[in-house]
Amino acid sequence: MDRDLPSVGYRVSFKPLPRLLETGNEPVRLLRELVKLGDARVEVGTDRLPPLASQSTMECYLDWEVSLTGPGATQAAIEDVFTWVDSDAELSIEPVSEPIGAALPPAAEREVAAPEEAAEVASPALTTATAAKAEPRAESAPIGSIRVGVDKIDLLMNMVGELVITQSMLGELDHDTKLDARRIEQLREGLGLLARSTRALQESVMRLRSVPISVVFNRFPRLVHDLGQQLGKQVELKVSGQGTEIDKTVVEKLGDPLIHLVRNSLDHGLELADERRRAGKPAVGTLELCAFHHGGDVVVEVKDDGRGLDRDKLLQRGRDRGLVGPDETPSDEAIRELIFAPGFSTAKQVTDVSGRGVGMDVVRRNIRALGGSVVVESSFGKGTRIVLRLPLTLAIIDGQLLRVGAHSYVVPLLSIVESVQVEPRAVTRYQGKRELYRFRDELIPMVETGSVLGLPGWKRAPDSLMVIVETEGGHIGLLVDELLAQQQVVVKSLETNYERVDGLSGATILGDGSVAFILDTVAIGKLVRGAAPGTGSAAA
DSSP, rough: SSSSSOOEEEEEEEEEOGGGGGGGGOOOHHHHHHHHHHHHEEEEEEETOOOOOOOOOOOOOOOEEEEEEEEEEEHHHHHHHGGTTTSHHHHHHEEEEEEEHHOOGGGGSOOOHHHHHTTTOHHHHHHHHHHHHSSSOOOOOOOOOOOOHHHHHHHHHHHHHHHHHHHHHHHHHOOOOTSSSSHHHHHHHHHHHEEEHHHHHHHHHHHEEEEEEEEHHHTHHHHHHHHHHHTOOOOOEEETTTOOOHHHHHHHHTTHHHHHHHHHHHIIIOOOOHHHHHHTSSSSSSEEEEEEETTTEEEEEEEEEEEEOHHHHHHHHHHHSSSSTOOOOOHHHHHGGGGSSSTTTSSOOOOSSSSSSSSSHHHHEEEEEEOOOEEEEETTTTTEEEEEESSSOOSSSEEEEEETEEEEEEEEGGGGGEEEEEOOOEEETTTEEEEEEEEEEOEEEEHHHHTTTTTTTOOOOOOOOEEEEEEETEEEEEEEEEEEEEEEEEEEEEHHHHHHTTTTTEEOOHHHHOOEEOOHOOOHHHHHHHHHHEETTOOO
16 A cells, blocks of 8 residues: 555454354455545454364454545444444544554564464554453353364264164064063153153254354344445344244255345335335335244244235236246236246346346245245235245154055155045046045145155055145145054155155155155145146135
């Protein structure tokens, strides 16, 4: 930098707390905003940098001292840059009246700490400058947690999985009729204790793997603020359920889909202030992020009170792209599904925010990869609500074991609505081919599970049972030969151990050592409904 700088400016000392990155704020982005205000000289402090082996990608170890001059470098402008991090950093803004270039000693005269000293000794000059202006902070609370490597947690989870398999194996002895009554009673007591211990250990491990969803939510206040200014829209962000806990693996992959949804809501959903006033709405739009537990899932909702989805506009765009035939009259749900088509966009022009036709299809694909689902609800002129339903964990699930032909399969217990004996009088045919079953005023597709899975020689038994499961598009009925036990199963990845198979989400090892596949009810439902359009409420 040129030393002939104006004689009035500010010296900014910025020392982030280690947790800053967890809030979604990035120091580099803040510094880029800061140097836009004028001519700047930036010095980075590495005194807090630990040895490489002790570093974490989620903690901030650097600090910065910036000498800033120029007409835009005012106290108010500088404070505005750091508005969102005032509680997560030590910040000092000090006016200087001498030439900024002269305020800093030559590099050769500055004292540099040795690497081994840098991990323990803070820079005296920087510490003094910070202490002079920073408000006193409360003493740090005692450390209530320890950092555990993910590989160790994964190993512990695998051990729990083996314990679950062992419990299932011992359970087979319960059916041994050669045991006398006393030993059978002892065995049952032992199995009960083992089951309780296994469940407690599993829940403990799950808590180790769980993190609050605030890790993801904390990045959005700044994002919404910046995008709102960029788009010229007034937005109020409401966040709730930040303490909702979810598996760390799920959280890590949730950020990008949520960013897509928030950007779409801001760009396509919320209107400009004048348009909102004409529609009788407050000038300030509302965007809500909320999370909560529902059953064995975590539900994340993104809601706005914007213009909502325009049915006619979506339908016309779908016809223009050949996604909807000229004579078709799709349902409202089918029209909303168009937004998930690859490359689909209603934007008139591409912007920095959206309009490229990538986003919603990626959101659904990523959420499905986590074993979750995406549902869109919208009312034109009132707003849109997007619901993400995600599993609490990807490792162990409660499942219903069932038999199809000579093979055993598992259906996640939380997706099952009811199991029924098929009544011939409740069966109807769609266009003379597809069988539908009347269930509580709803016509649901009947799935010949053995045929869908490609089991050779499988034939549907006259007295078949039907397991009714919930999918994204509604209920479907899986025809099975026998219902077996309900038990916890350890999910093993097919892609890791074999390859991806349509209709299957994984596999597990049963107590007798055999392998059972876990049915992907979402994929099966999509396949079946693609072959039977028009199913749904009988009343409709």
